[in-house]
Amino acid sequence: MAMMLQLNIVLSTLISVTASSDVFGLVDSSVQLDIRHPVLEFDELLWVFNRTNNVLNYYTELKKTEQYPGNEGRVEFNEETYSLTLKNLQKTDSGLYEAKASGNKVRVVAEYRLSVLDPVEAPVLTHQLSRDTCNITLTCRGHDLSISSSCYKETCEEKEVTSPGGIPLSLSVSGSTIICNHSNPVSWKKDVLEMKELKRLCADEGEGSVSPFAGVSVCFLKTVLYSIILTLMLSAVITVHIRERLTKSS
Structure with missing residues (x-):
C-alpha cells in the first residue's frame, strides 16, 4: 500500500x-x-x-x-x-x-x-520529341513515382506528386534549367536538362521538315554538282563537233 x-x-x-x-x-x-x-x-x-x-x-x-x-x-x-x-x-x-x-x-x-x-534514390529525367515540331514530352521518374509533362519550345508545364509516405517528386523550371527533383526530409537528389537542349531538338526538327538535303554531306553535294557540270561541258563539246562535221559534209 x-x-x-x-x-x-x-x-x-x-x-x-x-x-x-x-x-x-x-x-x-x-x-x-x-x-x-x-x-x-x-x-x-x-x-x-x-x-x-x-x-x-x-x-x-x-x-x-x-x-x-x-x-x-x-x-x-x-x-x-x-x-x-x-x-x-x-x-x-x-x-x-x-x-x-x-x-x-x-x-x-x-x-x-x-x-x-534512408537517402532517396536518384531520379531520371528523359525527353521525347513528338510528331509536332517543338512539342516535347518530359518524363521524371523517382522510385515508384512518375511525372509526365509537355514543353512547347521554352515553355514547360511544372508538376509535383507525393507518395503515400509523404516523399515528393517534382518537375520544375529554374531559369534555363529543367529540374527533376526527388527528396525527403533528410536528403534530395536531382536530374537536370538544359533548356538549350530542347531548343536544339526543336531547331533540328524544323530544319528536317523544310530542307530536302538534311543529313546529306557537303562533300557529296559537291561531287554531284561537279559531275553535272562535266556532263554539260562534254555534251557541249560533242554537240559542237557534230555540227562541224555536218557543215563540212553539206
Missing part, C-alpha cells in the same frame, strides 16, 4: 514543460537533441527512449554520466547544455526521446519524435 501511494505521488509530480517536436535523421548520420527550455535546479537528468528504455543519466552533484547497455559509444552528452547526440543512426532508433529532470518534481524538459530515413 505504501509503495502504491509513493508511486502515485511520483506520477502526480511529473510535469511536462515542452511539446513533442518531429526531427529527422539520415541512416548512419548523427542528430542532436537539445533542451529547449531553461532547466532549473535538479539532481538528475535522464534521457529516455520510448518511455521505458533509459539511454543516459546525468548526476548533477557528481557531474557524472551513466550510459545504459546498448548505447555505449553511440551517444554523447553535453554537460553545459544537457543536449544528447545520437550517432550512427539506424532505423531502429526511430521513436520518442524524452529528457526528464528530477528533483522535488520530475519535469519533462525535452521531447522529440525521431524518424530515421
